[in-house]
Amino acid sequence: MRKKIVAGNWKMNKVDGEVKTFLSAIKQLSYPSDVDLVVVPPAVFIKEVTNVLEPKKIYTGAQNCSEYEEGAYTGELAAKMIRSVGAQYVIVGHSERRAYFGEKNEVLALKIDQALANNLTPIYCCGEKLEEREAGNHFKIVEKQIEEGLFHLPIEEITQCVIAYEPVWAIGTGVTATPEQAQEMHVFIRNLIVKKYNQQIAEKIAILYGGSCNPDNAKELFANLDIDGGLIGGASLKPEEFIAIANSFS
Ligand code: PEP
Numbered sequence: 001m002r003k004k005i006v007a008g009n010w011k012m013n014k015v016d017g018e019v020k021t022f023l024s025a026i027k028q029l030s031y032p033s034d035v036d037l038v039v040v041p042p043a044v045f046i047k048e049v050t051n052v053l054e055p056k057k058i059y060t061g062a063q064n065c066s067e068y069e070e071g072a073y074t075g076e077l078a079a080k081m082i083r084s085v086g087a088q089y090v091i092v093g094h095s096e097r098r099a100y101f102g103e104k105n106e107v108l109a110l111k112i113d114q115a116l117a118n119n120l121t122p123i124y125c126c127g128e129k130l131e132e133r134e135a136g137n138h139f140k141i142v143e144k145q146i147e148e149g150l151f152h153l154p155i156e157e158i159t160q161c162v163i164a165y166e167p168v169w170a171i172g173t174g175v176t177a178t179p180e181q182a183q184e185m186h187v188f189i190r191n192l193i194v195k196k197y198n199q200q201i202a203e204k205i206a207i208l209y210g211g212s213c214n215p216d217n218a219k220e221l222f223a224n225l226d227i228d229g230g231l232i233g234g235a236s237l238k239p240e241e242f243i244a245i246a247n248s249f250s
Helices: 016-027 042-057 079-084 095-100 103-118 129-132 138-150 179-196 199-204 218-222 239-246
Strands: 002-007 037-042 061-062 088-091 121-126 161-165 209-211 229-232
Touching: 002 016, 002 088, 002 209, 002 239, 016 042, 037 042, 037 161, 037 229, 037 239, 061 079, 079 103, 079 161, 088 103, 103 121, 129 138, 138 161, 161 179, 179 199, 179 209, 179 218, 218 229, 229 239
Parallel strands: 002 037, 002 229, 037 061, 061 088, 088 121, 121 161, 161 209, 209 229
Antiparallel strands: none
């Protein structure tokens, strides 16, 4: 049985008071015990979020980490710092990092290494742009992202990773991939893992869907065999919506 995971990426949203309001509200809500819930706030809030949510068995994550271990890299956050304030997960290669900060697969591979070396579970994001899908190149693009970002890992490490398929055209747009489009890509990704490693390894790795996932469409998406949960942006900012998504597994 693979883990079911719902992770909420707050991106650059919320100030101190809003974080406190979110935390008081989410503590009151319930969700199935076989779902791992991960709140991914801006890094300045990780410690506070962890302190409040750890007793509720809700995990915390960071939105990015440096490819370097430590040192003179002003403004960067090392994986070991993130781990030291209680986070368990880190998102690597979100499409916004790729698009606005020029992060390439080669650098993302180094970030994955830093995450794993510091006991963080990387959530590695992949996904095609609209024009790439329209040109029929979506499988090729995702294959390259996965190969260059993840497939340098040995078997013991690839099983520590989570993958998030996030078609760029679905992120923050209100346009969700159809369950069929999502399932088709998740099967494709799982088959890449079978080819590179083996079936047993592929069965272990959670593959999340991300892109305008909300309480109205999560059930239909999560009903698919290869969709093991979601990476949620906008809908993760409201505790009720986020928890409603975690309650959407059948
Ligand atoms: C995301 O940013 O990872 C995401 C999926 O955003 P949204 O849910 O808002 O589309």
